[in-house]
Amino acid sequence: MAQIFPPWWNKLPIVAAIAGIIGPTLAIAGVWYFFSPWYTDVGYRPVQPVPYSHKLHVGELGLDCRYCHASVEISNVANLPPTQTCMNCHQAVKRDSALLAPIRDSAQSGRPMRWIRVHNLPDYAYFTHRMHVTAGIGCVTCHGRIDEMETVTQMTPLSMSWCLDCHRNPGPHRRPVSEVTNMKWTAPRDVQALTAQLDRERPVNPPTDCSGCHR
């Protein structure tokens, strides 16, 4: 009669032990690494209908963020500019560029450009740009070095834990309000002195309760 357990069953304990350690470790590591918004969301770089370069317009030409995103200080929304804003210059500069044809069409027909949204919060999170820029949170803090981007890319996870990291301790992330749109601003050596000064001039109390962001 043949043996019920062939000889290779002798390896079972060691194989099970290795699989029992490696398997869960890989699973946990995989979830930690791949399920995080640092993996799923950071790096999103949609192809826009017109390859508008922030690197050129902001980095080289030195346009202020608010030249186009004018409502950022007074509204929840940092607006995308109307086509007219493009045409302010492009009625005279690069008038015949093929890349700008959609802009010209939009200006002529009045139909808005269909830009693709890059930074997209969940619809149950109510973010307000006005509160953040007037409290001295720089554009670069959340959006990264836009002035070096040929195509805008999401640089931060925009996740709840990431928001709360700053809401629980906003001090080191603040800067003078006059430097909010400055892409090249760096914190002074004595950050604590600046933080103390900003807290005196304009104390902030960012909400950390649910209803602060979720209505």
Next chain:
Amino acid sequence: MIAPPPLKLPPPPRLRRTRRRASRVLGVIVLTSFIPLAGCARGCTSSRPPIHLNPSMDDQPKALPQTASTFFYDGASMRQPVPGTVAIGGLKEDVAFFTGKGADGQFVATIPVTADEALLERGRQRYVIYCQPCHDARGDGKGILFQRGSVPTATFHQEKILKYPDGQIFDVITNGVGLMPAYRWPIPPADRWAIIAYVRGLQRDRQARAASAPAGVK
């Protein structure tokens, strides 16, 4: 055809077997460590929209600012107010403040707000954002539009503009003139007056310098 039964080999020496097992384990570790590399590391760029593993209610069927709508005939989710709608506090009674023209239809000569430090500072900020790209920091009209596109831009230090009443500059910012488009949308009326106060300061500085400079030097 029936395959011949596998040849029974004598078991290899113990040392060789452990070595082979060790190399097999090593191979598994090496192979699994390549799994992340096969996909894409954190922060690598992609033009595909992010996949949310728990979509929850991240995307709700509601109208968000500046989004498209399949419901309204013009395809926009944001609606225009009915013509003639006046927002609370938005009744533009002060004609001079909102149009730059007095009751007689003439441009007002001076800005209808008090020009103090705060107004000038606000004017400087807004000037840097909206005017400097074309008119340059000193108001000479040598901004990027001139540098990159050779598009002539007016200098503020010309006789014509020096003589403009303040209300006329307000009208130019509001409605545009010549190549200059209207800046009604990004610059609210109070900021337009602040900019005018700042531009007047630029002009005064230039004239004071010209007056104090020796003849022939500008």
